[in-house]
Amino acid sequence: MAILDGKVAVVTGGGRGIGRAHCLQLAGAGAAVVVNDIDIDEAQKVVAEITGRGGRAVADASNISSAAGAQSAVDLSISEFGQINIMVANAGIARDRTFLKMTEEELNSVMDVHFKGTFFCLQSAARQMQAQETGGALVTTVSAAHFGNFGQANYSAAKGAIASLTYTLALELARYGIRVNGISPLATTQMSNTYKGAGGKDVELPYHDPELNGPMLIYLCSDEGNYISGQIFGTGGERITVLNQPKYGTGIYRPDGWTLDEIRKHFKTHMGQLLEPVGLMKTPYPFLDGIVPPTKS
């Protein structure tokens, strides 16, 4: 018996890249899969691959960035397969531009697909799982970009919001038997091919097979993984890493609280060396000498 036999999964953005790989992996592990993608031709190709290997799958073209679109993807899993046990919110787009030039449309489109899409897909799935009284597994898709990444104000903020959503929903939904985890995947895809290095320069990245994110995803979605919730894992390539959650670090304490005068006297000496590196590249803290306006030309 395969580890996900009898389970039904919805994967958003399942038509290509990491989502396609998730669909193939979940189906290979026994799940019936709703392959959602706004690009229905790609979704149908994935369905054909799965059914060609003897699996069960159906294509869905819903745009998951609205509550109605997310609900229609979940509705299809019910009408086609009778239930939903797994929701993988994976669909994504990139609209990279530096912050000062970023437009309202570039912000809204990225927040809509990533953050609102994840929110609504998880909400529709969790409501259905609660009604079914089966519990289930919700999986979000984060990115190391949420540590801060040059040129990705919209994308990094959306991924940070998804990380916080993951932690909050794990607390709220455990009582219904629903686990909520995230993966921060790694794969060579049409999206990763748009990635720019530091300062917006083109970079050559090593090839990473999208299917290598799948085994950890399957484990998280299986009954064996039912002890894991509120976690985010770096997956893909050779690694599985637990993503450290934000928390308060070293502090300085003063019995009656800190005055501005005392901060001016002590802060830089005591805390200057403890300021955190900024951003995905984790270079040493770069601003200790001060950030000053450019010289006027």
Ligand SMILES: NC(=O)c1ccc[n+]([C@@H]2O[C@H](COP(=O)([O-])OP(=O)(O)OC[C@H]3O[C@@H](n4cnc5c(N)ncnc54)[C@H](O)[C@@H]3O)[C@@H](O)[C@H]2O)c1
């Ligand atoms: N590739 C990486 O290394 C990497 C790293 C970190 C995070 N991620 C995340 O992994 C996820 C998948 O990325 P990918 O690299 O496979 O990208 P991709 O561009 O190859 O695939 C994304 C898919 O989502 C679909 N999609 C976009 N908007 C949609 C919508 N509104 N409704 C339904 N489908 C929609 C697209 O049509 C596309 O098929 C994204 O959330 C991305 O942010 C990727």
